[in-house]
Amino acid sequence: MGDAWFAWLLGLPVGGAVVASLLIYFGRRVKSTSSRARLEVAALGCVSAGLLLAMMVTLGGQEGTLVAGAGFEFSPLTRLMLFVINISLLCALFGGWSRAAGPERKVSLWTIPVTSSLLAAALLAQDGLISILFLLGAALVVAASACVIPTGVFQDVPEGEAPITAGKRVAGGLKHLSIAVIGTGLLVVAVLLLSRYGLNLENRGLLQLGVGLLSIGLLVRAGAMPFANAASDLVDAAPMPAMNLFGAVTPAVLLVGLLLLLPVERTLLAGNSTAWVGAITVLLAGVRAVGVRLPGRYSSAHDNVTLPIPGELVSATIAVQIGWALTGLLLAYEAGAAGALLLAVNLSLAVPLTILSASRAAGGSRFFRVGLAVGVASLLGLPPLGGFTGTLLIAQATANLGGFWVAIMLLGSMLVAAKWLALTRAMPTQGEQSSPSTPLQTDLILVSVLTLVQFGLLALTSPMAEIVAALASPWLQ
Amino acid sequence: MQITLPLVIIALGSVALVALRDGRLLVAALLLQWSGLALLLLDLLPDARTAWIEITVAVVCSAVLAWTVWALHNSGIEHVASAGESHRASWMLRQERRSRYARQEGLADQALLWVTAFAGGVAGFGLSRLYSLGGSDDAMLAFYWILLSAALSLLVHGARDLMKLGVGLLVLVNAIAFLVETMALGELNDLTLGLLGVCRLMMVLLISYLLIVLKIGFFDADLDDIFDARAGITAEEMAIVAVGGETGYYYEDEEETETDEESSIEEETGKTQEVPAGG
Numbered sequence: 001m002g003d004a005w006f007a008w009l010l011g012l013p014v015g016g017a018v019v020a021s022l023l024i025y026f027g028r029r030v031k032s033t034s035s036r037a038r039l040e041v042a043a044l045g046c047v048s049a050g051l052l053l054a055m056m057v058t059l060g061g062q063e064g065t066l067v068a069g070a071g072f073e074f075s076p077l078t079r080l081m082l083f084v085i086n087i088s089l090l091c092a093l094f095g096g097w098s099r100a101a102g103p104e105r106k107v108s109l110w111t112i113p114v115t116s117s118l119l120a121a122a123l124l125a126q127d128g129l130i131s132i133l134f135l136l137g138a139a140l141v142v143a144a145s146a147c148v149i150p151t152g153v154f155q156d157v158p159e160g161e162a163p164i165t166a167g168k169r170v171a172g173g174l175k176h177l178s179i180a181v182i183g184t185g186l187l188v189v190a191v192l193l194l195s196r197y198g199l200n201l202e203n204r205g206l207l208q209l210g211v212g213l214l215s216i217g218l219l220v221r222a223g224a225m226p227f228a229n230a231a232s233d234l235v236d237a238a239p240m241p242a243m244n245l246f247g248a249v250t251p252a253v254l255l256v257g258l259l260l261l262l263p264v265e266r267t268l269l270a271g272n273s274t275a276w277v278g279a280i281t282v283l284l285a286g287v288r289a290v291g292v293r294l295p296g297r298y299s300s301a302h303d304n305v306t307l308p309i310p311g312e313l314v315s316a317t318i319a320v321q322i323g324w325a326l327t328g329l330l331l332a333y334e335a336g337a338a339g340a341l342l343l344a345v346n347l348s349l350a351v352p353l354t355i356l357s358a359s360r361a362a363g364g365s366r367f368f369r370v371g372l373a374v375g376v377a378s379l380l381g382l383p384p385l386g387g388f389t390g391t392l393l394i395a396q397a398t399a400n401l402g403g404f405w406v407a408i409m410l411l412g413s414m415l416v417a418a419k420w421l422a423l424t425r426a427m428p429t430q431g432e433q434s435s436p437s438t439p440l441q442t443d444l445i446l447v448s449v450l451t452l453v454q455f456g457l458l459a460l461t462s463p464m465a466e467i468v469a470a471l472a473s474p475w476l477q
Numbered sequence: 478m479q480i481t482l483p484l485v486i487i488a489l490g491s492v493a494l495v496a497l498r499d500g501r502l503l504v505a506a507l508l509l510q511w512s513g514l515a516l517l518l519l520d521l522l523p524d525a526r527t528a529w530i531e532i533t534v535a536v537v538c539s540a541v542l543a544w545t546v547w548a549l550h551n552s553g554i555e556h557v558a559s560a561g562e563s564h565r566a567s568w569m570l571r572q573e574r575r576s577r578y579a580r581q582e583g584l585a586d587q588a589l590l591w592v593t594a595f596a597g598g599v600a601g602f603g604l605s606r607l608y609s610l611g612g613s614d615d616a617m618l619a620f621y622w623i624l625l626s627a628a629l630s631l632l633v634h635g636a637r638d639l640m641k642l643g644v645g646l647l648v649l650v651n652a653i654a655f656l657v658e659t660m661a662l663g664e665l666n667d668l669t670l671g672l673l674g675v676c677r678l679m680m681v682l683l684i685s686y687l688l689i690v691l692k693i694g695f696f697d698a699d700l701d702d703i704f705d706a707r708a709g710i711t712a713e714e715m716a717i718v719a720v721g722g723e724t725g726y727y728y729e730d731e732e733e734t735e736t737d738e739e740s741s742i743e744e745e746t747g748k749t750q751e752v753p754a755g756g
């Protein structure tokens with residue numbers, strides 16, 4: 001098993017997260033935990049352990065039987081970058097879990113290790129289909145977490161809560177489940193067509209159909225418009241840990257999918273249509289952001305935290321990043337790949353920074369408002385933050401290609417930026433203090449670290465980009 | 478292309494999946510279609526391993542769904558009788574409304590479902606001729622029939638019927654799995670086949686869990702009432718009661734018949750109402 005070292009490097013933090021989560025859970029709640037809760041945690045602990053074993057089994061020696069001959073193997077660069085994405089994802093999930101309480105904490109607890117295990121297995125599998133199936137499993141866990149929350153509502157519903165909340169939660173969870181399954185189906189068919197027709201030109205139509213299904217499947221999984229409308233119930237009704245997971249997983253899924261399935265001769269791809277897919281994603285995200293209502297304060301039901309930012313605006317911002325990353329990966333060769341991967345890393349760090357800061361910023365704390373501004377600016381790709389260089393690399397590389405679609409992408413980005421500006425102006429400068437469940441010191445440390453990382457990313461971006469581009473060169477050829 | 482026995486079985490199962498709504502008949506239709514799929518795999522593939530794995534997954538998933546439907550069907554009035562006065566009244570109100578809707582459905586409504594199902598079959602013929610993805614004729618026809626049965630189930634009833642939604646998504650993944658198994662360039666390894674089965678089992682377990690929990694919470698696994706309340710239908714028409722721990726919640730104009738007791742999240746008294754097994 002030549003890649004065993006990689007499995008241990010990734011398996012240790014994932015396995016450690018599983019064990020630590022279970023110990024913390026039992027240590028704090030053993031006296032009050034119901035028998036059913038214990039059974040759930042134990043069962044999911046076993047599932048996590050089994051998935052970790054499956055992750056080890058998928059290493060080395062696995063030839064991609066479905067995609068044999070199409071070069072769908074993982075390069076060291078791919079493994080390295082996906083490893084970074086996975087670690088960033090774990091940070092985001094723990095950040096969300098730390099803010100949860102009650103049923104949400106329990107759901108987040110088992111969601112994190114199970115999803116992490118599935119993502120780890122997806123990253124390490126050499127076979128493209130196996131990776132997509134593991135990603136489907138991760139998506140099912142996310143859907144289950146959203147659907148299980150209604151059960152938490154049923155069991156511990158507060159006095160006088162309106163039934164409409166339960167309906168929205170159920171609707172949101174079921175819609176997310178449907179989106180996950182349909183998106184995965186599209187991806188699998190795309191893999192199938194690309195593997196069969198990627199190396200010959202006998203059926204160019206089927207090859208282009210595969211590329212089209214790939215793009216649509218990834219957009220569906222990322223919750224891009226118009227599919228995001230179907231998830232609006234989930235956005236409104238889900239607790240923040242689930243939203244953190246949703247916001248962080250979807251771009252990771254998108255980029256994992258692209259990195260898995262990209263090695264197709266670019267002359268066979270319809271480059272313009274791919275660029276338009278990215279441009280439309282960004283534009284629709286901007287339009288969606290413009291339509292977001294800003295009463296000044298939002299809260300998801302059963303949260304004990306009141307957030308001053310709407311989840312849909314965060315999702316729209318993430319969709320903008322996805323659009324840029326998609327374009328960069330498919331059009332701009334080495335520089336685009338470097339920029340896209342840098343965007344993915346930055347996204348996984350900027351989302352938890354934004355959410356954590358926003359939960360405290362409503363109380364008027366200048367420190368957390370600065371953290372919020374840093375997170376938002378990074379998500380929008382503004383200098384001098386981590387998201388800037390990725391966007392700049394892609395813009396520079398694609399500027400030579402010209403095309404009206406570049407202007408459309410910039411327009412979509414500007415619409416989202418304008419909405420964030422309007423939101424910050426509408427945010428109350430003083431008022432009741434939100435009362436998150438975590439200590440202030442924890443949030444101070446987390447926000448400080450994540451903010452410094454944003455500036456540090458910029459300092460390290462040039463050497464990182466050069467290394468990434470050099471490593472990507474043989475892979476992209 | 479010859480119409481073989483597996484294709485006939487798949488066709489019958491697909492039509493039944495679209496046209497039927499009863500949970501027990503749906504599970505039977507699912508098992509019928511899945512059996513036809515497994516038989517076709519035995520004919521198309523040189524190795525019987527794939528077909529046997531498919532049969533195993535079919536039996537396990539169908540068993541889980543069948544148990545779920547049986548448990549839901551057997552929790553009837555005696556379960557409701559143990560509830561409070563307002564709970565029982567709201568349940569009766571919803572049963573009366575459901576019966577009224579059922580009486581209002583005429584032959585035309587029933588026939589429309591069957592016509593839709595047969596139209597899907599004809600469309601499957603056309604799609605397999607026009608858009609063959611590279612597989613054999615039989616495989617393409619079976620794929621499109623299974624795919625269209627899933628799509629029609631989701632479109633027609635999926636938004637309001639959790640059972641149809643779950644079965645539709647499951648059949649969709651069945652279609653994808655069938656395509657993978659028949660169009661793979663090489664022989665699929667055990668891990669791939671196992672993952673295909675595990676994903677479907679996970680979906681079935683999730684849908685079953687939701688059905689049971691909805692039954693526990695609302696005395697009914699029907700999504701109609703939840704989504705009607707979400708749409709703001711007045712309390713005179715229906716009432717939703719969710720039972721949780723020591724507290725429940727009601728519409729504003731209903732009296733609370735249970736006193737509030739502390740149901741702290743930390744305590745987790747676990748007062749779920751178990752669905753009684755058996756009649």
